Amino acid sequence: MGLTYRQAGVDIDRADRFLQTIKPLLxxxxxxxxxxxxxxxxxxFAPRLKNLRQPVLVSSTDGVGTKLLVAEAQKKYDxxxxxxxxxxxxxxxxxxxxxxxxxxxxxxxxxxxxxxxSLMKGMVRGCRQAGVALIGGETAELPDLYEPDRxxxxxxxxGIVEREKIIDGRHCxxxxxxxxxxxxxxxxxxYSLARRVFSxxxxxxxxxRALLRPTRIYTxxxxxxxxxxKVKAMAHITGGGFTDNIPRVIPEGxxxxxxxxxWPVPWIFRLIQExxxxxxxxxxxxxxxxxxxxxxxxxxEATRTxxxxxxxxxxxxxxxxxxxxxxxxxxx
Numbered sequence: 001m002g003l004t005y006r007q008a009g010v011d012i013d014r015a016d017r018f019l020q021t022i023k024p025l026l027x028x029x030x031x032x033x034x035x036x037x038x039x040x041x042x043x044x045f046a047p048r049l050k051n052l053r054q055p056v057l058v059s060s061t062d063g064v065g066t067k068l069l070v071a072e073a074q075k076k077y078d079x080x081x082x083x084x085x086x087x088x089x090x091x092x093x094x095x096x097x098x099x100x101x102x103x104x105x106x107x108x109x110x111x112x113x114x115x116x117x118s119l120m121k122g123m124v125r126g127c128r129q130a131g132v133a134l135i136g137g138e139t140a141e142l143p144d145l146y147e148p149d150r151x152x153x154x155x156x157x158x159g160i161v162e163r164e165k166i167i168d169g170r171h172c173x174x175x176x177x178x179x180x181x182x183x184x185x186x187x188x189x190x191y192s193l194a195r196r197v198f199s200x201x202x203x204x205x206x207x208x209r210a211l212l213r214p215t216r217i218y219t220x221x222x223x224x225x226x227x228x229x230k231v232k233a234m235a236h237i238t239g240g241g242f243t244d245n246i247p248r249v250i251p252e253g254x255x256x257x258x259x260x261x262x263w264p265v266p267w268i269f270r271l272i273q274e275x276x277x278x279x280x281x282x283x284x285x286x287x288x289x290x291x292x293x294x295x296x297x298x299x300x301e302a303t304r305t306x307x308x309x310x311x312x313x314x315x316x317x318x319x320x321x322x323x324x325x326x327x328x329x330x331x332x
Contacts, residue, residue: 033047054163067080070195072149077118108142109142110148181292182216190272280331
């Protein structure tokens with residue numbers, strides 16, 4: 001008998017067993033618009049367009065980066081799935097869109113059933129938090145590309161928004177207020193730097209647990225606030241930190257003035273900065289420093305907006321304002 005695919009390192013039966021195992025998990029986050037079950041060649045989704053005159057689809061794709069190595073150190077995989085969903089859905093919601101459905105891509109040197117189910121449980125929790133359906137994905141066993149115990153994740157999200165309600169910063173003016181929403185930690189960015197300042201043993205202990213805290217998903221809270229407040233711009237503070245992300249959502253002729261000390265910076269960021277002797281400017285460009293999302297509103301709406309987020313359990317602070325300038329961040 002000749003060489004088989006399994007002997008080459010790819011076990012199709014194992015992948016099929018995984019697919020059958022996760023189907024009950026996905027049923028928990030189904031939306032009525034979903035027309036197919038998991039396992040087909042594609043996922044079908046019939047969006048409700050009744051109240052939309054000019055619907056616009058909004059898409060995003062992202063990963064979790066080297067936070068996966070912290071998950072490996074902790075031998076804990078049920079939170080990075082939440083991170084994966086968060087990175088995608090919150091990139092969609094900043095446009096004012098409602099995220100609708102999510103797809104995932106998992107690649108591994110060897111498909112480990114227990115690890116994969118933990119990952120999927122995290123994705124399901126993330127989808128539930130965001131209110132999206134997981135309608136499909138791909139699980140690939142790639143023995144010659146990854147080591148047997150290594151894997152990578154990617155996520156894909158699609159949302160929808162009425163064209164006239166797109167939030168793109170065009171209504172921003174000088175004097176508008178920047179509200180910072182609390183993060184739960186590093187979220188999913190800056191880990192290549194963070195891991196350099198801690199030992200392998202530290203990554204297996206308390207510090208590793210702090211680094212592995214799942215990314216906060218802001219989607220549902222933001223959608224509720226949008227129904228009450230005119231939000232002019234939003235920025236998801238991911239790779240690039242404050243310095244690169246906030247200027248992306250404001251128009252030419254404006255700059256961002258961020259007032260340091262207006263929110264509490266979590267201890268894990270201070271420890272990274274001290275251990276690595278990281279410059280302040282580098283910290284603001286690499287990490288979220290305790291602010292995972294910023295929302296821009298007029299000054300008259302600021303107090304009410306903060307109260308609306310805090311009513312939903314998300315701490316919020318007035319951390320700055322828009323000033324005249326060349327689309328950059330000034331730390332004051």
